[in-house]
Structures are given as C-alpha cells and as structure tokens.
Amino acid sequence: MSGAVRVERVVTAGIFSLDGGTWDVENNVWIVGDDHEALVIDAAHDADAIAEAVGDRRLTAIVCTHAHNDHIDAAPSLADRTGAPIFLHLDDRLLWKHTHPDRDPDGYLSDGRRLTVARTKLTVLHTPGHTQGAVCLYAEELATVFTGDTLFQGGPGATGRSYSHFPTIIRSIRDRLLTLPPETTVRTGHGDDTTIGAEAPHLDAWIERGR
Incomplete structure (x- = not known):
C-alpha cells in the first residue's frame, strides 16, 4: 500500500451558524494523498482530529468547498500547525469574513484550476x-468528485439562506456534475456517498420540489 493514493474520511462535529440560527452538524473532512503527502478538503471543527489523521505526511493544501463556518472553522488552526495554505473561491471571500474577519485565505480558486497531490490531479469546478x-473537486483518476454541500445523496444542498440561490445550484449540478461519468463516486460534505448515476435521474423531481 505504500505510495498508493487513497481517500480518507474524518467525521467531525460542531455548530453551523448563519442568519441568526445555529444547528448541530456532523461534517465529512476528506483527505486525499499517499504515505508521504496529503491534501485536506473542508477543515471542519476539529484541527486536532484532522492533524492526527494526516499524521506525519506533508500537508500540501487545505481546500474549502465553500465558506460556511462549519466547513472552514478549523482551517486557520490547521494551517498554522502544518504550514499548509488555505484555498477558497474568490466569490466566497465575504462569507469567509463572517467566521475569520482577521485572517484571509492564502489563495483563491478559479474554475478549471488543477491542484496536484501524490501525483493525482483535482480539478476545481465552480x-x-x-x-x-461553492466549488467541487473532480479527481478523474480516482473516479471521484468532492461536492461539499452542492450535491448530496438525494438531492441539492440547501438554498434557503444568505448567499444561496436554488435555480443557480440546479444549473451547477446539471451542467457541471451530472455531465461526469455515471460511475463517479460523489463524496459529500455531510452524510453518505452516492454516485452521479444514482442522482442524475432525479433532476426533474428536484426542480419540481424547489418550485
């Protein structure tokens, strides 16, 4: 197994806060890498647990699928202890400031950018x-897409709060995700995995549900 690229999940628990409300949540933190280096997707709640899972591997980046506090609250702490840069899409910079007003990300993501870890490319999909x-990260070589809170088992992420929009998330899922190979594993920000093929037939039902 030495040197093999793998995907690991760490589940952390904490609070999601926005628009004056708070909710208890469990988040999936994804680690992509081999025995020598790793990349973290969504450093949620518990920097200690994430750092323990990374172990003595070099952490190349902390990538945020979006800037809701439950996906980014542990990112600065993890960055400080590992030296890894934090990356976020530029359009979420104002939302980031709600959680970290005195600390900026180290760099900004753009559509089509490729991040490499353990010789594996992850393509940013805005x-x-x-x-x-919000972004997803598509690892074609691993037949995997990390969708954050854009697509779950059973449908789109929530769009009832600030900075969100239902028709836009439907367009994103239809045009950027459901065009991926049907066997692609969807690794989500909360809950269980699914596949593109399992979700694609339900697009029209989601649209009706959102009207």
Whole structure:
C-alpha cells in the first residue's frame, strides 16, 4: 500500500451558524494523498482530529468547498500547525469574513484550476448556488468528485439562506456534475456517498420540489 493514493474520511462535529440560527452538524473532512503527502478538503471543527489523521505526511493544501463556518472553522488552526495554505473561491471571500474577519485565505480558486497531490490531479469546478463561491473537486483518476454541500445523496444542498440561490445550484449540478461519468463516486460534505448515476435521474423531481 505504500505510495498508493487513497481517500480518507474524518467525521467531525460542531455548530453551523448563519442568519441568526445555529444547528448541530456532523461534517465529512476528506483527505486525499499517499504515505508521504496529503491534501485536506473542508477543515471542519476539529484541527486536532484532522492533524492526527494526516499524521506525519506533508500537508500540501487545505481546500474549502465553500465558506460556511462549519466547513472552514478549523482551517486557520490547521494551517498554522502544518504550514499548509488555505484555498477558497474568490466569490466566497465575504462569507469567509463572517467566521475569520482577521485572517484571509492564502489563495483563491478559479474554475478549471488543477491542484496536484501524490501525483493525482483535482480539478476545481465552480458550482455556485449553495453559496456564490461553492466549488467541487473532480479527481478523474480516482473516479471521484468532492461536492461539499452542492450535491448530496438525494438531492441539492440547501438554498434557503444568505448567499444561496436554488435555480443557480440546479444549473451547477446539471451542467457541471451530472455531465461526469455515471460511475463517479460523489463524496459529500455531510452524510453518505452516492454516485452521479444514482442522482442524475432525479433532476426533474428536484426542480419540481424547489418550485
């Protein structure tokens, strides 16, 4: 197994806060890498647990699928202890400031950018709707897409709060995600995995549900 690229999940628990409300949540933190280096997707709630899972590997980046506090609250702490840069889409910079007013990301993501870890490329797909700067990360070599809160098992992420828009998330899912190979594993920000093929037939039902 030495040197093999793999995907690991760490589940952390904390509070999601927005628009004056708070909710208890469990988040999926994804680690992509091999025995030597790794990349973290969505550093949620518990920097200690994430750092323990990374172990003595070099952390190359902390990538945020969007800037809701439950996906970014542990990012600065993890960055400080590992030296890894934090990346976020530019369109979520105002939302980021709600959680971290005194600390900026180290760099901004754009559609089509490629990040490499352990010789594996992750392509940034800008998928606004859940937030303005929401992104997914497509690892073609792993037949996997990390969707944050854009697409779950059973449908789109929520769009009832600030910075969100239902027609936009539907367009993002239809045009950027459901065009991926049907066997692609969808690794979500909360809950269980699914596949593109399992979700694609339900697009029209989601649209009707959102009207």
